[in-house]
Amino acid sequence: MLNYIIKRFIYMIPTLLLISLVVFIVIQLPPGDWLTAYVASLRESGDEIDPITVELLRERYGFNQPFFTKYLNWISGVLQGDFGYSFGWRKPVGELIWDRLGLTLVVSVSTLLFTWIVSFAIGLYSATHQYSFGDYLATFLGFIGLATPNFMLALILMYLAYKYFGLSVSGLFSIQYAMAPWSWAKFVDLLKHLWIPIIVIGTAGTASLIRVLRANLLDELGKPYVVTARAKGLSYLRLLFKYPVRIALIPFVSTVGWTFAGLISGSVITGIVLNLPTTGPMLLQALKTQDMYLAGSFLLFLSIITVIGTLVSDLLLAIIDPRIRYE
Amino acid sequence: MKNLLEIKDLKINFNTEEGIVRAVRGASIRIDKNIIHGLVGESGCGKSVTARSVLNILAANAEIIGGETLYHHQGEIVDLSKLHPDGKEVRKFRWRDISMIFQEPMTSFSPVHTIGNQIMEAILLHSDLSQVAARTHAINMLERVGIPDPAKRIDEYPHQLSGGMRQRAMIAMALSGNPKLLIADEPTTALDVTIQAQIIDLMKQMKDELGMSIMIITHDMGVIAEMADYVSVMYLGKVVESAPVVELFYNPLHPYTKALLKSIPTINSKREEKLTAIAGTVPDAYCIPDGCAFYPRCSQYKPGVCDRSEPNLTEIATDHQVACIMYHGEVETDGGK
Numbered sequence: 001m002l003n004y005i006i007k008r009f010i011y012m013i014p015t016l017l018l019i020s021l022v023v024f025i026v027i028q029l030p031p032g033d034w035l036t037a038y039v040a041s042l043r044e045s046g047d048e049i050d051p052i053t054v055e056l057l058r059e060r061y062g063f064n065q066p067f068f069t070k071y072l073n074w075i076s077g078v079l080q081g082d083f084g085y086s087f088g089w090r091k092p093v094g095e096l097i098w099d100r101l102g103l104t105l106v107v108s109v110s111t112l113l114f115t116w117i118v119s120f121a122i123g124l125y126s127a128t129h130q131y132s133f134g135d136y137l138a139t140f141l142g143f144i145g146l147a148t149p150n151f152m153l154a155l156i157l158m159y160l161a162y163k164y165f166g167l168s169v170s171g172l173f174s175i176q177y178a179m180a181p182w183s184w185a186k187f188v189d190l191l192k193h194l195w196i197p198i199i200v201i202g203t204a205g206t207a208s209l210i211r212v213l214r215a216n217l218l219d220e221l222g223k224p225y226v227v228t229a230r231a232k233g234l235s236y237l238r239l240l241f242k243y244p245v246r247i248a249l250i251p252f253v254s255t256v257g258w259t260f261a262g263l264i265s266g267s268v269i270t271g272i273v274l275n276l277p278t279t280g281p282m283l284l285q286a287l288k289t290q291d292m293y294l295a296g297s298f299l300l301f302l303s304i305i306t307v308i309g310t311l312v313s314d315l316l317l318a319i320i321d322p323r324i325r326y327e
Numbered sequence: 328m329k330n331l332l333e334i335k336d337l338k339i340n341f342n343t344e345e346g347i348v349r350a351v352r353g354a355s356i357r358i359d360k361n362i363i364h365g366l367v368g369e370s371g372c373g374k375s376v377t378a379r380s381v382l383n384i385l386a387a388n389a390e391i392i393g394g395e396t397l398y399h400h401q402g403e404i405v406d407l408s409k410l411h412p413d414g415k416e417v418r419k420f421r422w423r424d425i426s427m428i429f430q431e432p433m434t435s436f437s438p439v440h441t442i443g444n445q446i447m448e449a450i451l452l453h454s455d456l457s458q459v460a461a462r463t464h465a466i467n468m469l470e471r472v473g474i475p476d477p478a479k480r481i482d483e484y485p486h487q488l489s490g491g492m493r494q495r496a497m498i499a500m501a502l503s504g505n506p507k508l509l510i511a512d513e514p515t516t517a518l519d520v521t522i523q524a525q526i527i528d529l530m531k532q533m534k535d536e537l538g539m540s541i542m543i544i545t546h547d548m549g550v551i552a553e554m555a556d557y558v559s560v561m562y563l564g565k566v567v568e569s570a571p572v573v574e575l576f577y578n579p580l581h582p583y584t585k586a587l588l589k590s591i592p593t594i595n596s597k598r599e600e601k602l603t604a605i606a607g608t609v610p611d612a613y614c615i616p617d618g619c620a621f622y623p624r625c626s627q628y629k630p631g632v633c634d635r636s637e638p639n640l641t642e643i644a645t646d647h648q649v650a651c652i653m654y655h656g657e658v659e660t661d662g663g664k
Binding site for chain 2: 223224225227228229230231232233234235236242243246247320321322323
């Protein structure tokens with residue numbers, strides 16, 4: 001088991017290096033650079049900028065250097081904790097991303113927990129009461145959840161919350177707490193706002209996980225080892241949780257990796273609609289203006305989170321399923 | 328009393344989307360103490376369902392609609408078929424009094440729990456033994472069924488054992504509660520021939536050591552000849568003939584039994600000789616013919632008799648019962664004409 005964990009950690013290193021390279025290539029792919037985008041936007045608003053100044057700026061920011069020099073400068077900076085400079089915000093990237101990454105993690109992890117708890121409970125009920133009214137209801141609601149676009153759900157929930165509860169629910173904090181330092185009151189305020197993004201981002205995932213768990217559990221309930229356990233005289237509930245549920249959880253757990261990545265990237269539009277101070281909206285802005293170090297750092301961090309999510313799911317799998325450990 | 332288990336006129340239906348399947352249509356079997364009782368028949372004849380119904384562990388869409396399963400337990404008689412399938416009463420009899428092993432040793436163990444965990448679970452559930460004592464008992468049982476190095480094997484997972492070893496472990500698990508009856512549902516079907524012989528020997532040996540009865544379900548007449556003391560032949564949800572094993576092989580009465588025995592190759596058959604297959608196919612379980620279910624395939628079919636009334640299992644010699652109109656005396660036959 002220990003060997004397996006160490007092996008998995010070692011595999012992570014080349015994966016991450018490769019990701020950083022791909023990320024850097026991708027953010028450089030659009031023609032031009034941040035200055036071209038900046039000049040274009042100035043021109044749109046009627047301002048003109050001296051081409052010589054542009055060249056000077058380009059020289060200063062190092063946009064003219066060859067690709068690998070730029071990459072090596074960036075990655076060696078990242079390894080020392082320096083993520084480069086955001087041209088758009090005129091601040092070091094390091095100062096910009098931590099708050100947003102932190103809040104993104106809060107939103108994503110709580111959404112993941114919500115998704116798991118709800119879909120586990122409903123999936124378990126659906127499978128053990130196959131073809132009952134409750135099962136059909138769960139299936140019906142599940143498919144509606146799956147088919148409704150997130151931003152639509154966000155708008156509906158915002159409207160309902162405003163109309164019937166008088167809550168202003170956009171963002172993650174009320175105005176008076178947004179800039180305030182962390183306190184108990186700010187935390188409570190966060191909880192008051194958090195439920196809408198959790199429901200909005202989590203619904204689609206919940207619906208699909210319900211289907212996954214239901215199908216798996218139905219499969220497992222028909223397996224001979226369940227009959228063996230019944231023949232031993234085990235009670236139904238004890239049997240259910242010890243054998244089929246545990247095995248049906250295997251695909252459940254293996255979804256952590258990609259669900260997590262999906263939660264983070266899928267929350268961009270929701271983030272914009274709900275005006276969340278998460279990574280999504282800022283990342284989109286950075287990509288549009290070719291604010292390369294900001295966008296690159298975001299992408300790198302999101303990839304790291306995904307890789308870690310996959311690692312966690314692999315380790316959980318190895319705990320649940322001994323057949324993986326022994327391979 | 329030498330009776331251990333009496334299944335009387337058992338009827339089981341399956342409610343499926345296509346309709347009701349009458350899987351067992353009035354089967355009667357009597358199992359005595361300390362014998363091996365074989366239940367033989369083609370696939371789909373209801374033998375496994377009958378066996379599972381003893382422990383009341385049928386599938387969710389199956390329903391016992393009639394008959395009795397009388398278990399003779401310490402001077403009392405309990406009708407197991409009337410107990411609630413998930414209730415405490417019937418669960419007490421499972422494993423402790425009546426235990427069961429299955430066809431697929433690969434999938435009959437949970438793949439994610441150790442062998443020891445699964446054996447000890449049963450021991451701890453039905454006794455007051457401590458964890459340590461239960462483990463010692465489990466290792467002891469694994470050793471008795473011939474698993475080498477049981478103290479190490481007990482902590483292994485099913486996928487680390489071979490098919491034969493898994494079936495041995497299954498037998499160890501089933502017998503660790505010292506049951507009065509072991510129901511073995513095609514225990515050798517999924518194993519290769521040499522392992523089959525070993526498992527059969529092991530079951531016979533354990534039966535003598537523990538003084539229990541075995542009900543062995545199989546479609547293989549060879550296994551019956553090798554193991555059973557007494558045989559019941561099933562066809563389409565009914566027992567059509569019951570007799571001691573030697574009597575059945577040398578003096579089969581029911582046309583189905585005769586046809587079954589003719590379809591087996593023997594060591595003396597000449598090379599040119601063709602095996603006699605039973606004519607026709609098993610009727611659809613959704614529309615079982617009126618009268619004797621076997622008449623469409625029977626070589627001694629009497630029109631106007633066999634397709635009218637279904638013959639009951641009748642004792643025509645000591646311990647030899649058959650359900651065929653030919654042996655039911657002239658009165659019924661005349662009545663049919």
